[in-house]
Amino acid sequence: MFELPQPPEYIRSLKPYVPGKPIEETQREYGLKRVVKLASNENPFGPSPRAVAAARKSLKESHRYPDSAAYSLRKALSTHLSTAHRTVAPNELLLGNGSNELIDLLIRTYSVSGDAIATSQAAFVAYRVCAQAHGVRVLEAPLTEDMRFDLGAILDSVRRDSRVKLVFIANPNNPTGTHNTSLEIREFLESLAKIRRGSVICVLDYAYWEYVSSHRGKEAIPDPLVLQLEFPNVVVLRTFSKVYGLAGFRMGYAIGSAALLSYCERIRMPFNLATPSMAAAEAALADKAHVRRAVSENKRAMIFWQKELSRLSIPYWPSQGNFLLVNTRVGMGMSGPEVFEKSLKLGVIFRPVANYGLDDALRISMGTMLENRIAVRALERLKG
Ligand SMILES: Cc1ncc(COP(=O)(O)O)c(C=O)c1O
Structure with a gap:
């Protein structure tokens, strides 16, 4: 008989890092063909x-x-x-x-x-x-x-x-x-x-x-x-x-x-x-041209998202990155995880940030303009 050893308390109580939900997993779980992932602050234009x-x-x-x-x-x-x-x-x-x-x-x-x-x-x-x-x-x-x-x-x-x-x-x-x-x-x-x-x-x-x-x-x-x-x-x-x-x-x-x-x-x-x-x-x-393009496309996406979020009356915090944090509670009357779950059914993966103590917010990575439009439409539908 072996008694399984226990790690120290600080390991037992450790909440592991939760990565953005993968595209394939979402396709499998929801039977979807097209899934847009705006969840991991990746460069949507890919590598050079x-x-x-x-x-x-x-x-x-x-x-x-x-x-x-x-x-x-x-x-x-x-x-x-x-x-x-x-x-x-x-x-x-x-x-x-x-x-x-x-x-x-x-x-x-x-x-x-x-x-x-x-x-x-x-x-x-x-x-x-x-x-x-x-x-x-x-x-x-x-x-x-x-x-x-x-x-x-x-x-x-x-x-x-x-x-x-x-x-x-x-x-x-x-x-x-x-x-x-x-x-x-x-x-x-x-x-x-x-x-x-x-x-x-x-x-x-x-x-x-x-x-x-x-x-x-x-x-x-x-x-x-x-x-x-x-x-x-x-x-x-x-x-x-x-x-x-x-x-x-x-x-x-x-x-x-x-x-x-x-x-x-x-x-x-x-x-x-x-x-x-x-x-x-x-x-x-x-x-360097690849980097310049990524930066200018990010700027374009950021302007687009800010305009669309304002149109939908969803507040966001100013961002210097390739992502925006939005206030789903004020903007949509829902918690971040709720909007995340509902968006999955519409084929869009955002990033819930409740693990950061930000239950009423959701993080949106900047995508290609096609991805951005699809994601805005999903938020619009959820807002009703
Ligand atoms: C602030 C910050 N630092 C570090 C990283 C880690 O990046 P990586 O380990 O992929 O270099 C990230 C990734 O999301 C980040 O947002």
């Missing part, structure tokens, strides 16, 4: 054909282990990221199996069970999942009234709890789409530098940076690589999953101090990046 060709070409080397040092991609990223204001050396990069792996690596490298991370309520959920998986506590400051991170409240929690080792700020955040301005982030980093001799790491998650349209004025989102010149405790996260349309290849990267990231390198699995993924990412970097 050059990325696909590069991945395909790399397949004949599949019997070889990948280049664990990612020499070629590192070099390409270093060139891509370096500007007149800032050089990013190859050893200031850490590459991961999606930026999700980097979140996990940073937490595991810089905290032990019983330590804490500080972030906001309704912050991207991977911070919580990765922390809890290692017995690391999560301090979530409440959102401001306008659904943004309250950086002052986050600072207070860092001051109060001497075991906070990392702060996670998504800018813009997912699922809210809202952001913190240059002034706010700068003030925050200045104050954070004064706590425990600047030893708390600030992770700025810029998964949606390429989509950001607010670069000037009071509402601007700061360039994180420029901030790093002054604040070496800042680690920036970027990904190939969004604007580059390579979510399926799982490629993300962190930019930060070489010394700081070198410790994460020590615990990284030797072959965490697949050869086709690295080849696709490098080719995608070179296809």
Whole structure:
């Protein structure tokens, strides 16, 4: 007789990450031919054909282990990221199996069970999942009234709890789409530098940076690589999953101090990046026209959705990403999960965000114009 072992309490109570509902599953369950998925903030135009060709070409080397040092991609990223204001050396990069792996690596490298991370309520959920998986506590400051991170409240929690080792700020955040301005982030980093001799790491998650349209004025989102010149405790996260349309290849990267990231390198699995993924990412970097098109189509979709949501009197929060968070309670008299379930029957997959404590909201990713029109029609029908 064996008694099944029990994992620690923090694993037993962990609520796993719930991904967007897959298209095939929805087709099967509802007997539908056409299903539109606007649920995972993917690039609806897909990857660059050059990325696909590069991945395909790399397949004949599949019997070889990948280049664990990612020499070629590192070099390409270093060139891509370096500007007149800032050089990013190859050893200031850490590459991961999606930026999700980097979140996990940073937490595991810089905290032990019983330590804490500080972030906001309704912050991207991977911070919580990765922390809890290692017995690391999560301090979530409440959102401001306008659904943004309250950086002052986050600072207070860092001051109060001497075991906070990392702060996670998504800018813009997912699922809210809202952001913190240059002034706010700068003030925050200045104050954070004064706590425990600047030893708390600030992770700025810029998964949606390429989509950001607010670069000037009071509402601007700061360039994180420029901030790093002054604040070496800042680690920036970027990904190939969004604007580059390579979510399926799982490629993300962190930019930060070489010394700081070198410790994460020590615990990284030797072959965490697949050869086709690295080849696709490098080719995608070179296809700037593909990225430009994705950004301009996203802008077009965003304008369309904002106009249609206003016409349907469904309020939404301003977004700097490739998605919008809408208020279904006020706009449709229903909870987010209710609208999600009803939309499935009409062949449209949105993203419920009740797991973020946002029961009355729904997240909508920007699709192609055809997908957007189909999805608007579904909401219109549900509104009656
Ligand atoms: C804010 C944010 N960070 C990180 C990620 C993770 O991206 P990936 O692991 O695909 O690079 C996402 C994905 O949705 C995100 O929204």
